[in-house]
Amino acid sequence: MSDNTERNLTWKNLALMAFVMVWGFGNVVNNFANQGLKVIVSWVLIISLYFIPYALMVGELGSTFKDGKGGVSTWIKASMGPLLAYLAGWTYWVVHVPYLAQKPQSILIALGWVFTQNGNFIKGLNPLLLQSIILVLFIFFLWVASKGVNSLKRIGTVAGTATFVMSILYIIMVITAPKITGMKIATTHITAKTFIPDFNFAYFTTISMLVFAVGGCEKISPYVNNTKNPSKNFPKGMIVLAIMVAVSALLGSVAMGMMFDANNIPKDLKMNGQYYAFKMLGQYYGLGNLFLILYAVANMLAQISALAFSIDAPLKVLFADSDRRYIPESLTKVNKHGTPINGYKMTAVLVGILIMLPAFGMGDINTIFNWLLDLNSVVMPLRYLWVFAAYMAVRGFAKHKFSSEYKFVKNDKVGVGIGLWCFVFTAFACIMGMFPKSNIPVYSSQWYFQLTLNFVTPVVLIGLGLILPIIARRNNKNITASITEEIGQ
Template sequence: MERSWKFMKKLTLASLVLMIFTSVYGFANMPRAFFLMGYGSIAWYVLGAIVFFLPYAFMMAEYGSAFKNEKGGIFSWMQLSVGPKYAFVGTFMWYSSYIIWQVNVSSSLWVPLSNAVYGRDITGSLKFMGLEGPQVLGILGMCWIVFVTFVGSFGVDKISKITSVGGIAVTALNLVLLFGAIIALILNGGTLAQPINDFAQTVTVSPNPNYQSTLSLVSFFTFAIFAYGGIEVIGGLVDQTENPSVTFPKGVAFSAIIIALGYAIGIFMIGTFTNWESVLSNPSVNNANITYVVMSNLGYVLATGLGYSTEAAIVTGQWCARFVGISMFLALTGAFFTLTYAPLKQLIEGTPQGLWPKKLLVTKRNMPVNAMWAQAAIVMVFILLVSFGGKEAAKFFDKLITMTNVAMTLPYMFLSVAFPFFKRKQNIEKPFEVYKSYGSALFASIVVTCSVGIANVISIIEPAIAKGRYVDTLLSGGGPIFFALVAFGIYTHYENKNNTPSKPSVKQKATS
């Protein structure tokens, strides 16, 4: 396998931050959080930042700085800290979660595009050659996968340029939300659209009738964790970063703080111009279109506050939705290009020679093109299975989001559990350290692992216990378990075939 990267352009701090921003920060997470929990979501997001995102991000920074010369990303990190079988199971589960993510986004990507063109979501009523809604979205999703794989195969520099555009689009969208909300608040005489009459009740009781029980409230924590997920993806790009021992941890730390603050401020700003009962209680509002409903409402509120007619306010809201649509489309496009390449790179380059067929390891223009096309085929098969399941659009999106939340957060536990082992190994040079002692590293590991574990257990069992939706519970919990068993079987087969013991590779211990 060709592994020459020396002719590639290195990522600067600015481009690294933009890639982290587009990979982790999701503008839609804020309207969705407000829809599910109102102002109460701020407390859960802050808690998620304290017990998960910040300590986890600093772990990733330490890993990345120590293993700056390793091309295998998180697989190399866990292999050198614990062992190859542990690393493979964790990496394969993590990679598999991004397969689900691609299935989700390749179909839901057309919602922002619909809003950009029409000013509203028409994806639920799409018809084409006898196909409806989810089926049409599935066909579009498969076409999108082919397009992204083709463009991405031309090199990481092309991907970097696209993600930079996505990062700029997200920044512009947040500025519109921030300044639009401030203007709306001024026009309303400083009165919040979603009032805070009793602070304690506001931050603990959700206006959403589906989030009233203690179990459902705690299950929302998984949404908060998911909103911060994805920073480990950038670990595979440490070897492509300028002065990685300094630039990488600085980029991770800076991005983590900005993202955490951005979520908290953004959720509060939505409440300045959106009343939950009058705007979001409509049965047509769901997790797929909530972002466009909220931002369209911002345009409407601004127009009416400035004295425009109802008709003009409605048109203003539609144009607001169009702006959100094109911005979200660009942001999701940037994230899609990064997340279809970076996880695959870590799975292919990090794992031992002989584990994958030789044809899968062939590279062109320093990209594992055969593996990328094989991945595209797998994603398209999943899209076909899910999109032709006969579900209406809202349930189709909700089920995909449920699957993605749990599948993407469980593998984080593998990295956090491995961290104390990493800190204990004296032969690994650690040029950047946030956790100065083993005790602090162990404490951070326990906090992150327990946070992710408890949130996911509750999120998995909540649909069955509270709502009798046993299929949702099976989908949420069964998917990660299935992929873990597959990974264990693949690596055990490799060990038996090559008579290879599962212990850290000696040749990779020198990482400085």
Template sequence: MSLEPHAAEAVIVETQAALDEKSKLKKHFGRFDMLFFLICTLVGVDTLGAVASNGPEGFTWLIVLAVLFFVPYALLTAELGAAFTDEGGCYVWTKLAWGRFVASINSVLYWLSNPVWMGGLLCITAVTTFNTFFGDLGNVGQYLFSLAFIWFGVWAAILSFGVGKWIPTLGAWARIALLSFFTFSVILYAINHGLHSPALSEFSPSYTLFIGLVPLLFFNFVGFELPSAAGDEMKDPQKDVPFTVIRAAVTSVVLYGVPILAIIMVLPAAQITGLGGFIDAMKTVFTVYGGSVASDGTATLTGFGEVLGKITAAAFILVLLSSGTTWLMGSDRSQAVAGYDGGGPRVLGTFSKKYGTPIVVNFLSGTVSTIVMILAFQLSGGDAEKYFNAVLNVVLLFTTVSYLAIFPALIKLRYSHGHVYRPYKVPFGMAGVWICGCLTTFWALFASLVGFFPGLGDGGLLNDDALPEGFSRGTFELVVFIPFAITLLIGIGFYIAGRNTRRQLAPAAPPVLPPNIQPVS
């Protein structure tokens, strides 16, 4: 008996370690689990204020990228996630497209940005929220609070998906409730106090703000591929991935765009800051339930307003926690797959027999987050906003650069692996594939360049006015390039460390035939 050539070519050679670890995985991930997971991944609240701080024009660019980036990105991920369903998601896609060496380095960039994000941005925002609504934690208190924040997230990532998936589910519902209640409160606030309605001309786009916002908006819009990191834990990825990706795209644009517009309408532009924009807006609009706003814009909550403020602040912290946890669940799995595939140290590719989760990478992520958190508080010198901006740019850069290998994989795999069964395909044939692949790659490249060089092409080669406040050009480039260079070296080191794992190949397994392919005698 023989197979049709295009079916036989679908055989993927795996390491023995991959077979050993995959035997520990359990199928817990259903369609609606994935939908809530994606909502939790895509709708981040930590940067709502940073986008809103750019005023009406920021909202304009949000809509532009939603159409020209978010939609083609969703279509791209729907095809890749339904066609290549192995555990590891984007690591597998980049390996098949560009080889294990590129995938190994890219996996480190993709993974490491998340514990840095959790220990830096999410912790700072959570602490600021607590201080605003519950009282100052103090020096020792902020460390204890942050440690609990980080390691609860790590613990949730360690639990099997059968249990741990409830954190993203709760986080998704908390987002929907929080953002819906906030929008309702904005309407009440408008009825009682009026709004700071911007003029139509303020929505006009400009290149200066465009290059400043692209990395931030790009960061907010990525995450469609994250559930595919648990491909072998999904019940039916070929059907569920396209279903959930398309629905999550629509939901996310609404949940993200409406609050940003509400912040712009409630707070004067001068009062919206990157770190506290959404927090300040919540406090201001909740004065309709009890409280007042001083002439300088400072809001004070009393009575029922104070109670609601604390409830929503707790929900906000839960949303932040679920964001970090969800990204750890996905990115840690991708890095663990690299470990058992020979693209990283074998120990990182160890999954728990009890939980079916990559415990070693989970603990490593928690350790990195803890180190970043300590540095965030120690190096900020009391100026949390400055460090917030610096860490934000580093995290954005790691993320955007990693997608330079992920997005064009759609085009490459259509040619090199066109034989693989695709239950969902990007519309309009190869023209649609090229459009989606090129558009998403363009945004990733542009966001990476302006991440490295803020102010690029704005009235000259570089405009230093685009730098975060308090940074010179030299200082900022050091903050960005040194961590990036170190991360690349770590990726190369991980690849070298996986050489013994790569040599131990598993016996070739027979190919899994798509429904429309039959064996030929």
């Protein structure tokens, strides 16, 4: 196949593909719930100062390591060595543990909205009983994923696309609703102060959710070298992606402000906001609960697929390009479906603990849901740190080892400086995100409980990765000793 045939993606294709990968309606809802209409200025700042350089750095790394199969792990292995590559792979896997702990909650919530068309399906349940049900649900889907069932993933792709399309339609239909349906705007008292964030401690505890929303664009790096004239079209595609995300974030936030009073945000908006939005949209246009049911079904199927995929894929990333000196052989053992079954068991233990633990120290399901979502915004961006570390290495001390058709910036020192800025900002956002949000009474027992879990969870999850190389080293010694003994006999 000729090089021209392979390079068949235009900047338009690239921008659209990346937009579907990076963006989702939940990003709008969750950040509006945190900041109200002040989030509009926050979106402008985060996209211009963080997201654009992040996306362009990923483009350069993808072009530099176009044949790597392990993504970030490959970048780190080539530029910083196998031990750090293993830790990068471990981080990529382990940050999905809180994500997996929340997915069964999201499935149950969506199911409730499908059948009852309100948010009361699980509200009355005892938190311990509810989390036990969620644990059983997780174990069931863990078993399903271990069978190598790909149909769930295919269904999820269709459902995920449907929820994405409906999210864009939501923005268009709400923005036009006042003229078409006579809808009254919910946020009425609007001044300049409505949009300007208070850059105080409480504000900085919410920026991890913004970083979480725009992160993950390293998924598009394999497509750099399938792009026509990548040195020109890839950055163009990324800039268009940033514009699309900015427009979606800004108009989505405006739409939320039109539908919900930004000065009196519902306490359960993070948990149920997406469903409230589509329920109200159907009412505006005289269609009852049609939009709500369609969205809830599609979202439930997408969540099921995401759960199954996120159990399996991160483990494969961890094992794909990691040095066997750092991973015990027993963890890589696979069943007849090609599933690393002991890796699944390790996943079950860690996720099970995280599902059950908050039931003993948090009052209700809404608090637990919000906490897990906030914990995801603290833990998930930790994997982005490795992207920036790899970029600094490639443009810094290892710059003479690599070449790329596309460079984000020509000057190496400037490149390292931008990588350092993104690294420090991400770390700062994660640390600030550990502090409970303003809806939790400061210094209350629940505030201390959440703070402790927010701090301990990432430390323990990342720290466990340091134990595996020790176990692997001992296992390797035992195997070597056994072989030596057999040879001696």
